[in-house]
Amino acid sequence: MNIFDQLSSHQWEYFASYYLGSQGYTVLEPPSVGPDQGKDLIAQLDNVTYLVSCKHFSRSQRPVYAGDECSILDRLIQHGAQKFIGFYSTCGSVSLSESLEADGVEYVIFDGLSIFENMMDVSFSVHQSLFREIRVVRAKTFGQEYRPLLCQCGCGSDILGSALSSSVYLALGEKGVNVEWRLDNHIDCSHNLIVTISDVENCFSLNSLNKIIDEHERILESASEVSPLFDEMYTTFLEVVHQMIYPVD
Secondary structure: OOHHHHOOHHHHHHHHHHHHHHOOOEEEEOOOOOOOOOOOEEEEEOOEEEEEEEEOOOOOOOOEOHHHOOOHHHHHHHOOOOEEEEEEOOOEOHHHHHHHHHOOOOEEEEOHHHHHHOHHHOOHHHHHHHOOOOOOOOOOOOOOOOOOOEOOOOOOOEOOOOOOOEEEEEEEEOOEEEEEEEEHHHOOOOOOEEEEEEEHHHHHOHHHHHHHHHHHHHHHHHOOOEOOOHHHHHHHHHHHHHHHOOOOO
């Protein structure tokens, strides 16, 4: 499933305004309901005004053709814009580029691939509000250095990016209950009492992660002893896993 499929055309316009804002543009006129007189947004960057046209063809996966963007030059004049932005969930076609160049229109095309690659620049609240039906297994670092989550057996595998199955669970050690995370085939059940084993991948969904945390809390309430390192390790786990909640459901 393409991540953009879940958005309606109107939501795509709102996403465009957030995305352009994250790229340094100032949105002068946001999306509106009803007839838009040939523009979806008006944005500005470095004192240049852009007419923004949003086309959302994600489900059909067809490019945007010249016929989909009629009278661009007239629309620029009508709205007092100097340049054109095509904000497309797929891509612009060769015919569109040729038409724009033939009319002498200065333009920027944001295609689906380039937009996706820079989605981490958009605020997390936008992801939470717009993208609810799919999660993407990719670090949500937002400009911060990526932190791996290494298998605790010492093998050096990053279990966030591993193709192998991995789990997080509570284990009873010499100093009480603690949290561990390992590749499934590296879990040693012979020495520790393992409870509430959960796939690490399930933690990439905020709803599932919250359910796992609730279950852990219920177990800790009845535990006779908790490791003094538990809080530190659990905080580390949550901080690193939150990189992968992108976007949440």
